[in-house]
Amino acid sequence: MATVKLWTDAEVDAAPAVKAVFDDIRATRKSDFVNNFWRGLANDPPLLKRTWESLKAVMMVDGALDPLTREMIYIAVSTANSCSYCIHSHTAAARARGMNDAQHAELLAVIGMAGQTNHLVTAMQIPVDEAFLVGG
Amino acid sequence: MATVKLWTDAEVDAAPAVKAVFDDIRATRKSDFVNNFWRGLANDPPLLKRTWESLKAVMMVDGALDPLTREMIYIAVSTANSCSYCIHSHTAAARARGMNDAQHAELLAVIGMAGQTNHLVTAMQIPVDEAFLVGG
Amino acid sequence: MATVKLWTDAEVDAAPAVKAVFDDIRATRKSDFVNNFWRGLANDPPLLKRTWESLKAVMMVDGALDPLTREMIYIAVSTANSCSYCIHSHTAAARARGMNDAQHAELLAVIGMAGQTNHLVTAMQIPVDEAFLVGG
Amino acid sequence: MATVKLWTDAEVDAAPAVKAVFDDIRATRKSDFVNNFWRGLANDPPLLKRTWESLKAVMMVDGALDPLTREMIYIAVSTANSCSYCIHSHTAAARARGMNDAQHAELLAVIGMAGQTNHLVTAMQIPVDEAFLVGG
Amino acid sequence: MATVKLWTDAEVDAAPAVKAVFDDIRATRKSDFVNNFWRGLANDPPLLKRTWESLKAVMMVDGALDPLTREMIYIAVSTANSCSYCIHSHTAAARARGMNDAQHAELLAVIGMAGQTNHLVTAMQIPVDEAFLVGG
Amino acid sequence: MATVKLWTDAEVDAAPAVKAVFDDIRATRKSDFVNNFWRGLANDPPLLKRTWESLKAVMMVDGALDPLTREMIYIAVSTANSCSYCIHSHTAAARARGMNDAQHAELLAVIGMAGQTNHLVTAMQIPVDEAFLVGG
Missing domain, CATH: 1.20.1290.10 (AhpD-like)
Structure with a gap:
């Protein structure tokens, strides 16, 4: 409720x-x-x-990213934030915008991979390489 | 360190x-x-x-999603997990794979939007609509 | 269970x-x-x-903050931590301490706003302004 | 950067x-x-x-909550989301709106308490009491 | 679903x-x-x-940590990530590996304590002591 | 600061x-x-x-868990909560209590694994198996 x-x-x-x-x-x-x-x-x-x-x-x-990509990004954020409702509603939205099973499977694999390396990086407190700080 | x-x-x-x-x-x-x-x-x-x-x-x-899309999903997860190193490294990777300023700006807008509605949904404890539970 | x-x-x-x-x-x-x-x-x-x-x-x-303010802060933390039970119990507590619909609505709006800007700031990795570091 | x-x-x-x-x-x-x-x-x-x-x-x-209360709620969300910049900027904003040391200390105590019970509740997977589901 | x-x-x-x-x-x-x-x-x-x-x-x-310790670490991460399914499945796994009620109670107490001090530290933005940076 | x-x-x-x-x-x-x-x-x-x-x-x-195990659980929670200070201070505490490199490496591997499966489970919204709900 x-x-x-x-x-x-x-x-x-x-x-x-x-x-x-x-x-x-x-x-x-x-x-x-x-x-x-x-x-x-x-x-x-x-x-x-x-x-x-x-x-x-x-x-x-209309924008620089296609609508399906935006929905998958939304699912990614919602997963890391543990928002069950949001995962359900935006997975439905992504499917409505044409997400097929193979795309969904890859989305899940990337989310899982990021979850793993986020935790490894944080536990090791890896300092940012200077190469990543050029530009900005 | x-x-x-x-x-x-x-x-x-x-x-x-x-x-x-x-x-x-x-x-x-x-x-x-x-x-x-x-x-x-x-x-x-x-x-x-x-x-x-x-x-x-x-x-x-090679897969169902193009490499840049995967990098943007990675950034989305890393942001919600507050992994500074990961955000830097995968933003660099996304740029190396061709992400332009307009795409980056849209990525940020989607991440921010998801952050907002994730919090609103959770604070309101919205129950999942039956329509979202069909299929699976 | x-x-x-x-x-x-x-x-x-x-x-x-x-x-x-x-x-x-x-x-x-x-x-x-x-x-x-x-x-x-x-x-x-x-x-x-x-x-x-x-x-x-x-x-x-009795303290420096009134009891209702403390309950609303509790709801805010519980939302960002995605603790469903805690949101329910402290929303009930806040209502018992007099939170009306207008106050609840504003609480939700602030929580949502913070969720959005937290994500935007983190994705952009904004450096802390020196002005915010004075005092402490 | x-x-x-x-x-x-x-x-x-x-x-x-x-x-x-x-x-x-x-x-x-x-x-x-x-x-x-x-x-x-x-x-x-x-x-x-x-x-x-x-x-x-x-x-x-002008609204149902005073501006300082809103800033403290913002700090609470930003803490649970681990947004360092946001904590700095909204603590500065709260101080500018009159937050004194005693209020800040209580804010911190509530945030810490919520952090503890959020984790205990989640680890125990406590089911929501029916009493909390009345109304809504 | x-x-x-x-x-x-x-x-x-x-x-x-x-x-x-x-x-x-x-x-x-x-x-x-x-x-x-x-x-x-x-x-x-x-x-x-x-x-x-x-x-x-x-x-x-077989490794440097015994299997029960590894399951308790798994529960700790899953709690902070608010993964209900993972808490249930790894609590069952820990029990299957011999976790007794006293061990479970201590695990919960440590998780709660960490939840509290994590939030206090983050809200205060405590700088890392130099003593903790030696070695690495 | x-x-x-x-x-x-x-x-x-x-x-x-x-x-x-x-x-x-x-x-x-x-x-x-x-x-x-x-x-x-x-x-x-x-x-x-x-x-x-x-x-x-x-x-x-003295308790049901040895002090080093408790420190490793603390690190696990602190990692998932992205508390940099806490990771540094409790890694130092764990080393002071005898954590060797092999134990630290396994701790990191378990934290990373949990991070991955937490995200996969949440993105798939896996329902809890009845077998995990027996007892409690």
């Missing part, structure tokens, strides 16, 4: 500031389904609006 | 099991430079060998 | 060192309810006693 | 989209000093602008 | 590369039971094989 | 509540050296006293 109320569609429809964001979520995604994250954020309409607009700007516009 | 000895080239050359891995690192990367991570792992030759061979298998073969 | 036994009231009553702490928890909180955390710690009576006495000293005395 | 360029004032002045944000930072804070975080974000003007505007909306408006 | 398919025994038996690893898991552990982790990794046979072989080399050979 | 004052010996000597703890640290460890962590905690004498007494109770008494 959540620590906040998850808004039903009826509650959303009665709150114009929330409804405006939900309408845009549905229109942008071309789907009636609005997942629980947004139903929790609905308790704070300005936070809901800012978060949705940032997410659109970061994840849903 | 590291919590382990960082092996010099002279020390490596005197230890055949370590030298064999360093030779392969240099040959594979077509560069004489071997960064400190491997000089720390040299204290445990079987761990050095296993880690290098896993890294080659995960990061340096 | 827990990895340790959760002590029932009957078990607690039969163990004087545990019962003494549970009696103090009940008296201090003016409530018969003792939550599962303490029922797990009961397996190690000295740890139970030390933890409860520290918690009282940190969270339940 | 950062993984991105930290913009000098001269570079900022030559880029109108960046300069507009820096001008607002200086005007809002009534100070000429702009810390390195923003000089790193300057590489991505839309991200710079979104992050600054979110930070203003979350941290610098 | 997992984000990947968990392979049944029938599916394993039909895939020789997977079956070879499962056969070795069963033979090494002298048990028919193969836990879900391996059934998830089965989707990527080379990753399955590498992970199992590393795990055997690290956890199941 | 720390975010708090690090107390000099002269300052400690002038504050009886702090001096009493420092005297006990020196007597217990049979060494004049008091590391920076305690010099930072000195700003809050009750926290200093509670932390030292807990540390003694957890790390420095």
Whole structure:
């Protein structure tokens, strides 16, 4: 159970500031389904609006990275942060954007490898090589 | 300073099991430079060998994801794990594989966005939508 | 399910060192309810006693911060550590100490903001400004 | 050293989209000093602008929590995320907003206590009490 | 529910590369039971094989640390990483290797203590004493 | 630089509540050296006293685990929490308690292995096997 109320569609429809964001979520995604994250954020309409607009700007516009790559990066961060909900929702999003089993398997392998070497490096307290500090 | 000895080239050359891995690192990367991570792992030759061979298998073969995408996923995990060395070394690796400023900027934006929503989701303890549990 | 036994009231009553702490928890909180955390710690009576006495000293005395502020700080740490139980129990405690919906919403917004900028700062490896190092 | 360029004032002045944000930072804070975080974000003007505007909306408006409480929550999250820069910058911000030594000491005590019980709870995998799931 | 398919025994038996690893898991552990982790990794046979072989080399050979100590270290890392599954599986493994209640209680106390001082140290940004930097 | 004052010996000597703890640290460890962590905690004498007494109770008494094992568990937690100071100080403590190079190498290998499988398990969201839930 959540620590906040998850808004039903009826509650959303009665709150114009929330409804405006939900309408845009549905229109942008071309789907009636609005997942629980947004139903929790609905308790704070300005936070809901800012978060949705940032997410659109970061994840849903044409950019230098393709949308699937962005979803895989999102999964990587969410895994290291142990955010179960986020892993589920962004794995679903990545699959919706075309991630196949082979790509998913490689994503997992890279995440696991990074997890291992992050821990080894930190336990050894390896100093940064000067070669990595050029440029910046 | 590291919590382990960082092996010099002279020390490596005197230890055949370590030298064999360093030779392969240099040959594979077509560069004489071997960064400190491997000089720390040299204290445990079987761990050095296993880690290098896993890294080659995960990061340096043709696969379903292109090498730059894998490096960006590595940076994402390393950031959430707060591994300073890893962020430096894999940002250098990503740049060596062609990451331009626009791609780096988008990578950072996605990492920041994920950091934010990971925290919001966790603080609200949002339950996973059933729609995300189909398939698996 | 827990990895340790959760002590029932009957078990607690039969163990004087545990019962003494549970009696103090009940008296201090003016409530018969003792939550599962303490029922797990009961397996190690000295740890139970030390933890409860520290918690009282940190969270339940008059001090420089009001009790609600302390609970919100607790939620913030628990979120970044991804401790689901702790988020639930301290959100309940914060509500019991008067946290209203507007305060909860702001707490969430700050936690999310910090999550975002923590990740951005770490990914960019921003050096600490000298201005922040004055004093200490 | 950062993984991105930290913009000098001269570079900022030559880029109108960046300069507009820096001008607002200086005007809002009534100070000429702009810390390195923003000089790193300057590489991505839309991200710079979104992050600054979110930070203003979350941290610098009148709200349900006083500004010092918000800074202490920020420190709590940054500590659990091991973000050294963020701890330094927000401790400075908290002091600028009036945090005294006694308040800082209590903040540290709460953060430490939460760190301890977060780990104990997680290692014991304590199930959430039903009492904490009422409401939401 | 997992984000990947968990392979049944029938599916394993039909895939020789997977079956070879499962056969070795069963033979090494002298048990028919193969836990879900391996059934998830089965989707990527080379990753399955590498992970199992590393795990055997690290956890199941005679070495400088006894097997129970290694399992307790595993639990410690898994707790700080908030990996619920890993805590459950390695607590079971530690018990199977003889961990008694007193040892488990001490393990928890050390994990909790480390959690507390890690947070205190980080919030205070304590500089490393020169005495700790000798040697390496 | 720390975010708090690090107390000099002269300052400690002038504050009886702090001096009493420092005297006990020196007597217990049979060494004049008091590391920076305690010099930072000195700003809050009750926290200093509670932390030292807990540390003694957890790390420095005869118990079910030998002192070196406890130090290695401490390093494991500190690594996963990315606490650089803690890794340095507890690696020094482990070496003082007799940890040799082979034991240190195995500790690192286990920490790295756990880091890898923690990330793999979390990314795959593996459900806990029923076999691991028996007992508790």
